Amino acid sequence: MTENPNLMDCQEFQAQLPEMIGAGGKTALHPHLKSCALCRALLADLETIAEAARQLFPIEEPPDKLWKQIESVIRDEEKAEDPE
Amino acid sequence: MPDLRSPQPSPDPIHRSTEAVAPTVAETVGNEANRRTNLAPSGETDVLAKAQAGDHSAFAQLYSLHKRRIYSLCLRMVGNVAEAEDLTQEAFLQLHRKIATFRGDSAFSTWLHRLTINVVLMHLRKKGLSLVSMDEAMEPAPEGNPGRSFGAPDLTLSGSIDRMALERAVGDLPAGYRLIFVLHDIEGYEHNEIASMLDCSIGNSKSQLHKARLKLRAALRSFPPQEARR
Numbered sequence: 001m002t003e004n005p006n007l008m009d010c011q012e013f014q015a016q017l018p019e020m021i022g023a024g025g026k027t028a029l030h031p032h033l034k035s036c037a038l039c040r041a042l043l044a045d046l047e048t049i050a051e052a053a054r055q056l057f058p059i060e061e062p063p064d065k066l067w068k069q070i071e072s073v074i075r076d077e078e079k080a081e082d083p084e
Numbered sequence: 085m086p087d088l089r090s091p092q093p094s095p096d097p098i099h100r101s102t103e104a105v106a107p108t109v110a111e112t113v114g115n116e117a118n119r120r121t122n123l124a125p126s127g128e129t130d131v132l133a134k135a136q137a138g139d140h141s142a143f144a145q146l147y148s149l150h151k152r153r154i155y156s157l158c159l160r161m162v163g164n165v166a167e168a169e170d171l172t173q174e175a176f177l178q179l180h181r182k183i184a185t186f187r188g189d190s191a192f193s194t195w196l197h198r199l200t201i202n203v204v205l206m207h208l209r210k211k212g213l214s215l216v217s218m219d220e221a222m223e224p225a226p227e228g229n230p231g232r233s234f235g236a237p238d239l240t241l242s243g244s245i246d247r248m249a250l251e252r253a254v255g256d257l258p259a260g261y262r263l264i265f266v267l268h269d270i271e272g273y274e275h276n277e278i279a280s281m282l283d284c285s286i287g288n289s290k291s292q293l294h295k296a297r298l299k300l301r302a303a304l305r306s307f308p309p310q311e312a313r314r
Contacts, residue, residue: 018294019287046297049304052245053254053269058156062172066155067147070176074143077181 008032013039021046132192136184143183147176150193154200160266161204163255171207175200201267205281213259245304253303261296268293 008016013032020027021043033040128149134142154175159168178199186195254262254270267273267281268289275289282289 018290021294042301045301046294048245049250049297049300050269052247052250053265054272056247056250056270058153060152060156060159060168062151062155062169066151066169066173067144070147070173070180071140071144073173073177074140074180077177 010036010039014042017043017046021050128192132183132186136186143180146179150196151176153193154196157197157200157266157271158204160254160270161201161263162208163257163259163262167207171200171204174207175203178203197271201271201281208259208263249304250300253300256303257296257299261292261299264289264292265296265300269297 008031010032013030013036017027020030027043033043128146131142131145131149135146151172155168155172158171158175159165162168162171175196179196182199186192254265257265263282264278267278268275273281275286275293278284278289279286
């Protein structure tokens with residue numbers, strides 16, 4: 001495996017991706033990407049997925065019964081602690 | 085009255101205690117600037133103080149304020165509605181027992197968030213999911229030979245991803261991949277924090293995240309457009 005970034009093939013480049021992505025945005029400047037459209041596309045997709053994930057916000061509403069259950073357990077615990 | 089017991093001291097509270105512990109200051113303050121935190125609205129401080137003093141209606145208000153965020157977090161982490169409901173309940177019960185120990189060293193939402201993650205991780209460990217050797221627990225890497233896996237450039241994602249499609253693809257991830265992806269890419273935790281939470285190496289966390297993204301990419305590219313827009 002070459003250590004020279006200019007001589008990397010796709011497999012070598014991708015083996016290093018987990019370390020490179022998120023390490024300061026320099027991945028896009030990697031020499032391999034100048035000549036490899038496939039790896040450019042891969043990187044673009046992975047960054048798109050990461051960006052889309054950051055836009056996911058809580059959307060799910062728990063069922064109403066959940067609070068009743070929580071309240072019931074809390075009251076039981078308090079009764080057990082202080083029977084008076 | 086809320087339980088005034090302090091969290092059990094433990095050299096490794098996340099992994100070894102028998103109940104989820106309230107997060108430490110270091111855990112909650114560490115990367116707070118990078119995390120999407122909901123800083124307490126002005127009214128929440130009063131509600132929080134009342135809840136800490138044992139006011140039931142104030143605690144109910146806290147539940148209303150945070151239930152969606154906590155339930156969504158649980159649901160994304162476990163990918164199962166019934167389990168997410170149980171874990172949400174457990175998280176709020178833990179909150180009720182420990183709320184008096186919150187001292188405001190971090191945003192309350194961050195503290196509650198970390199407490200919830202501890203509850204979920206403990207649940208997953210009890211279920212037998214190995215968070216340490218996830219590489220071995222997983223199926224082979226989704227993209228067997230990465231050099232031949234990514235297809236032509238015109239098959240790449242178009243630069244925007246349908247939210248529902250992404251939610252569905254995340255839900256379909258194997259448990260270990262999903263956990264790392266949710267913690268890092270959705271919830272904003274750093275690899276060193278995840279490594280600490282899951283008792284794995286930073287390299288393992290990075291590797292699992294990369295595999296999760298590759299698997300998501302493959303899934304998103306396979307969704308028919310009309311399905312992805314649902």
